[in-house]
Amino acid sequence: xAGVMQNPRHxxxxxxxxxxxxCSPMKGHxxxxxxxxxxxxxxxxxxxxQKENIIDESGMPKERFSAEFPKEGPSILRIQQVxxxxxxxxxxxxSPGGQSGGETQYFGPGTRLLVL
Amino acid sequence: xxxxxxxxxxxxxxxxxxxxINCAYSNSASDYxxxxxxxxxxxxxxxxxxxxxxxxxxxxxxxxxxxxxVKHLSLQIAxxxxxxxxxxxxxxIKAAGNKLTFGGGTRVLVKP
Numbered sequence: 001x002a003g004v005m006q007n008p009r010h011x012x013x014x015x016x017x018x019x020x021x022x023c024s025p026m027k028g029h030x031x032x033x034x035x036x037x038x039x040x041x042x043x044x045x046x047x048x049x050q051k052e053n054i055i056d057e058s059g060m061p062k063e064r065f066s067a068e069f070p071k072e073g074p075s076i077l078r079i080q081q082v083x084x085x086x087x088x089x090x091x092x093x094x095s096p097g098g099q100s101g102g103e104t105q106y107f108g109p110g111t112r113l114l115v116l
Numbered sequence: 117x118x119x120x121x122x123x124x125x126x127x128x129x130x131x132x133x134x135x136x137i138n139c140a141y142s143n144s145a146s147d148y149x150x151x152x153x154x155x156x157x158x159x160x161x162x163x164x165x166x167x168x169x170x171x172x173x174x175x176x177x178x179x180x181x182x183x184x185x186v187k188h189l190s191l192q193i194a195x196x197x198x199x200x201x202x203x204x205x206x207x208x209i210k211a212a213g214n215k216l217t218f219g220g221g222t223r224v225l226v227k228p
Contacts, residue, residue, distance in 0.1 A: 035218075042221050105162075105216060
């Protein structure tokens with residue numbers, strides 16, 4: 001997965017704390033996606049962003065979760081007041097943008113969040 | 117509801133044999149399908165894709181078949197190697213969308 005970078009790779013938080021997950025897309029990609037994966041399950045879509053715009057957030061929980069992709073810098077997935085049920089692997093993917101009908105999304109290595 | 121699902125959760129294969137992983141989808145509006153491989157502790161890795169106007173596409177040691185009549189997708193791996201051991205996911209994108217819907221995954225175990 002050359003190019004899609006995520007940090008941190010592992011994050012431990014106590015209940016009630018905030019978690020910030022970062023994603024830098026592949027060079028030349030302007031579309032970013034966040035997915036969540038529970039153990040032994042498939043990935044579940046959360047949010048789709050372009051620079052400074054949220055395009056589709058239909059998979060985002062209504063509360064405590066937010067995402068941004070600023071003009072400069074990485075995309076951020078923010079989880080406020082974390083609970084144990086937020087423990088999961090969070091994957092970011094990117095695509096070039098500009099092609100209708102779906103583009104190949106390339107994934108980063110993920111951030112494994114553990115809430116104690 | 118709309119979903120992408122798999123028939124077999126675990127597939128054991130002898131090294132050198134061919135592997136076939138199956139996937140059923142229910143949304144006939146989907147027009148782009150992708151197979152990903154995920155090794156333990158890593159992110160999904162793109163293997164091969166196919167659009168709905170095709171029924172077969174070949175890559176290096178892999179072939180994807182799409183049967184729109186029965187809404188079935190399969191991934192064939194030729195001469196399976198130990199490095200092919202992983203979980204394989206099929207995923208779909210609906211027309212004019214960009215959201216991947218993943219199936220539950222099939223674990224492939226390659227026996228030496």
